[in-house]
Amino acid sequence: MLEFSEEQRLIQREVRRICDDFDDEYWRKHDRNAEYPMDFVQALGEHGWLGTVIPEEYNGAGLDPLEAAIILEEISASGAGFNGSMACHGAMFIPRSVLNYGSEEMKEKLLPKLATGEKLLQCFALTEPNAGFDSTSITTTAERDGDTYVINGQKTWCSRFHASDYMVLVARTTPKEEVAKKTQGMSLFLIDIEDAKEQGAVDATEIEKNIRAAVPSYEIWFEDLEVPAENLIGEEGNGFYQVMDGLNEERVVIAAEAVGLARVAIDRGVQYGIEREVFDRQIGSNQAIQHPLADAYARMTAARNITYQAARAFKEGRDVGEAANIAAYMAREAASEAADAAVQTHGGYGVAVEYDVERFYREARLTRIAPISDEMILNYIGEHVLDLPRSY
Numbered sequence: 001m002l003e004f005s006e007e008q009r010l011i012q013r014e015v016r017r018i019c020d021d022f023d024d025e026y027w028r029k030h031d032r033n034a035e036y037p038m039d040f041v042q043a044l045g046e047h048g049w050l051g052t053v054i055p056e057e058y059n060g061a062g063l064d065p066l067e068a069a070i071i072l073e074e075i076s077a078s079g080a081g082f083n084g085s086m087a088c089h090g091a092m093f094i095p096r097s098v099l100n101y102g103s104e105e106m107k108e109k110l111l112p113k114l115a116t117g118e119k120l121l122q123c124f125a126l127t128e129p130n131a132g133f134d135s136t137s138i139t140t141t142a143e144r145d146g147d148t149y150v151i152n153g154q155k156t157w158c159s160r161f162h163a164s165d166y167m168v169l170v171a172r173t174t175p176k177e178e179v180a181k182k183t184q185g186m187s188l189f190l191i192d193i194e195d196a197k198e199q200g201a202v203d204a205t206e207i208e209k210n211i212r213a214a215v216p217s218y219e220i221w222f223e224d225l226e227v228p229a230e231n232l233i234g235e236e237g238n239g240f241y242q243v244m245d246g247l248n249e250e251r252v253v254i255a256a257e258a259v260g261l262a263r264v265a266i267d268r269g270v271q272y273g274i275e276r277e278v279f280d281r282q283i284g285s286n287q288a289i290q291h292p293l294a295d296a297y298a299r300m301t302a303a304r305n306i307t308y309q310a311a312r313a314f315k316e317g318r319d320v321g322e323a324a325n326i327a328a329y330m331a332r333e334a335a336s337e338a339a340d341a342a343v344q345t346h347g348g349y350g351v352a353v354e355y356d357v358e359r360f361y362r363e364a365r366l367t368r369i370a371p372i373s374d375e376m377i378l379n380y381i382g383e384h385v386l387d388l389p390r391s392y
């Protein structure tokens with residue numbers, strides 16, 4: 001069984017203590033009203049958790065994705081679900097491109113503010129309506145003009161745009177038709193959102209959705225946005241590889257969130273199975289109710305083990321691609337089965353908002369679509385682990 005160190009258990013308890021101030025009704029209300037949980041995010045910031053992966057030399061906690069996974073699993077498992085964990089998870093992996101590739105000047109200016117939560121970098125703009133998962137087909141452009149780049153194009157599904165001071169944007173600096181490999185010619189930029197608004201060069205519309213509604217996602221249009229050349233992150237033309245570099249970390253922490261969702265769904269199912277009596281017996285004494293919960297628990301435990309195995313490999317600098325993708329795949333399956341079992345256990349109340357399991361059920365469905373779909377993960381495993389021919 002998975003064991004955490006004393007320090008990691010302390011992190012777990014500290015985060016749970018913060019979460020205890022935000023009860024089920026808080027999350028129901030924010031989900032119903034599609035209202036961003038800013039006070040929750042601020043509470044995490046005040047306790048330093050938004051700076052989890054920022055190195056100590058920039059006043060951050062200097063921890064690893066493993067600890068970020070522990071924090072996000074605990075938030076999700078507290079009953080907040082993805083409305084809680086995804087309200088803040090960007091702060092724990094989006095700064096990675098700056099950490100790995102940003103200039104020293106950029107790091108010194110930005111990271112101490114992110115470490116304290118004074119400023120937020122938790123918006124990442126890659127997806128475009130006409131490209132979807134085919135990221136190399138993006139058409140947003142960044143053209144060099146003296147000391148600036150001028151950005152034009154459209155992005156979609158950019159989460160937390162309104163609750164972010166900065167955004168990492170992926171744009172083409174060379175058209176796809178003009179590069180030897182389609183993965184070349186893309187670049188990363190740090191965008192100061194306030195500055196973009198002041199220029200009148202950015203326009204955003206929220207996409208109405210009914211899963212994880214408290215964490216909004218936006219369509220964003222850029223028209224002649226001028227960005228200082230020093231905001232280029234890393235090397236011009238290398239952006240695709242720099243993004244890929246951070247993806248495994250994202251897979252691992254989101255897998256941990258899905259494990260947290262599975263945990264809370266199982267807990268609620270078990271609780272109801274014990275309390276509810278029909279035909280003069282506890283419904284949890286019926287195997288038809290008990291087995292799906294036990295099955296979900298076994299799957300959740302296996303998913304949790306592989307998730308932290310991947311997180312440890314990351315910490316130790318080992319190759320993590322296979323474990324991170326399998327973790328993401330298994331965790332989403334565990335979350336889906338757990339939420340389904342919890343809804344079934346609750347019978348009619350499974351769809352009643354006040355029992356929360358319908359919220360977990362909707363959120364579990366999201367894990368199979370975004371940030372990466374089941375199909376794209378299986379494509380990865382087929383091609384990179386099993387050495388099958390590339391299918392697309």
Ligand SMILES: Cc1cc2nc3c(=O)[nH]c(=O)nc-3n(C[C@H](O)[C@H](O)[C@H](O)COP(=O)(O)OP(=O)(O)OC[C@H]3O[C@@H](n4cnc5c(N)ncnc54)[C@H](O)[C@@H]3O)c2cc1C
Binds near residue numbers: 374379
């Ligand atoms: C709630 C939410 C938040 C998001 N947040 C962000 C964000 O902050 N920033 C950001 O950049 N993006 C974000 N995304 C986008 C997300 O990461 C996906 O990239 C995006 O949803 C995929 O694009 P699409 O919907 O156009 O799918 P498409 O590319 O059109 O795919 C549609 C379906 O076809 C399948 N498919 C496509 N090609 C293949 C193939 N070769 N083999 C097998 N199956 C295939 C896919 O798996 C999928 O099921 C978010 C999405 C959602 C839903």
